[in-house]
Amino acid sequence: MTTVWQHCHVASMAQGSYSIIEDAAIVTRAGLIDWIGPRGELPALAAERTVDLGGAWVTPGLIDCHTHAVFGGNRSGEFEQRLQGVSYAEIAAQGGGIASTVRATRAASEEQLLASARQRVTALMRDGVTTLEIKSGYGLDLANERKMLRVARRLAEELALTVRTTCLAAHALPPEYADRADDYIAHICEVLLPALAEEGLVDAVDAFCEYLAFSPDQVERVFIKARELGLPVKLHAEQLSSLHGSSLAARYQALSADHLEFMTEQDAIAMAAAGTVAVLLPGAFYFLRETQLPPMDALRRHGVKIALASDLNPGTSPGLSLRLMLNMGCTLFRMTPEEALAGVTVHAATALGLGASHGSLEVGKVADFVAWQIDRPADLAYWLGGDLPKRVVRGGNELPL
Ligand code: DI6
Ligand code: FE
Secondary structure (H helix, E strand, O other): OEEEEEEEEEEOOHHHOOOEEEEEEEEEEOOEEEEEEEHHHOOOOOOOEEEEEEEEEEEEOEEEOOOOOOOOOOOHHHHHHHHOOOOHHHHHHOOOOHHHHHHHHHHOOHHHHHHHHHHHHHHHHHOOEEEEEEEOOOOOOHHHHHHHHHHHHHHHHHOOOEEEEEEEEEOOOOHHHOOOHHHHHHHHHHHHHHHHHHOOOOOEEEEEEOOOOEOHHHHHHHHHHHHHOOOOEEEEEOOOOOOOHHHHHHHOOOOEEEEOOOOOHHHHHHHHHHOOEEEEOHHHHHHOOOOOOOOHHHHHHOOOOEEEOOOOEOOOEOOOOHHHHHHHHHHHHOOOHHHHHHHOOHHHHHHOOOOOOOOOOOOOOEOOEEEEOOOOOOHHHHOOOOOOOEEEEEOOEEOOO
16 A cells, blocks of 8 residues: 655654654555655655644654563562662672572563563553564573563564564573583573574574673673574673673674773774664663763764663663653763664664664655654653654554554
8 A cells, every 4th residue: 555644744864863854745655665755746646545644743663772671570679679778789699680580580481471571562662662672681591581582572473563582691690500601601602592593583692791790702602603693793791891892792793782881982993893883771871870971972983873772671771661761861871862863763773783674764664653743853852751642653554552
């Protein structure tokens, strides 16, 4: 069906800027954008349907390129304990932290994980999210990592959503490998990754490179295996300390390096050369009350593409609104609203390897867009959450909201 969408303004986000088209029209056909431009230049065509968008601002569908949306239980009890003065180390010694989410995730059935993740993902979608990355990393053995990734695939089948899965088996050390990190890395490389890749459950491979998780040498072994399996990599790097994981990621042409508060200028140079996207996660920065800011000037000066994501996870970023992350990117990291919007559209698409098909409104790309009843694009980063009136179109079809 050919549809003309008109009576709107467009922020197409092509080339990473607003790229505004006032009084625009968009023609969609077979799920793709067939034509986009000023309404006055609309070519004569046989449209089966014309939709009046009521003066809305149209942006690409939002892309949340870093989430841990599938997990068992939650950690609001630990949050409460910490605010009563119990330290993170004490909580960890009581078996809390990531370990408690691993226990809850292992104990949950696939159906239970699906039900709880569905609620969180639906909340993100209410904000105009049409594409989402979901990581494993709370199963930490073959059966439970598989269970998490299967839930991610099922969410994509069930909801009107594009999902990219990431295997984050190298997130934490499972209890059965206590004090044997190298053995666990070998198990990931020899058993977990090959099996899950073979089953078609893995679109990319991630690891947590940090002094309290895995070393750059251990991460590199996982990257070598990913390369052998033909899978792209990404990395949690420089969140709490500087191990130059982001430079390592760049050496493996990673799609992205994420967090990055402690990265150096040399890391930024390496990422720019490799085209590795910097994914900033202001929700985790906020929730952990961090103070070290990512080096925004170095990232800009060297032309590193910057994405923003929710990092939705039970421990450090229970964030259910991507638009709230736009605001936090601006208030906490001093991004401009235009940079923030590029960070959840065009650069987020690149961070998922979807740059050719998603993330901006251009001819030939998928017709995923949101028509917002707002005064100007900066409104998206301005309001602190809440529900903005909108219409969401995915693959050329309007979704019921
Ligand atoms: N970085 C984080 O902030 C989270 N994982 C990661 O690699 C923490 C996840 C959790 O605490 O459950
Ligand atoms: Fe994360």
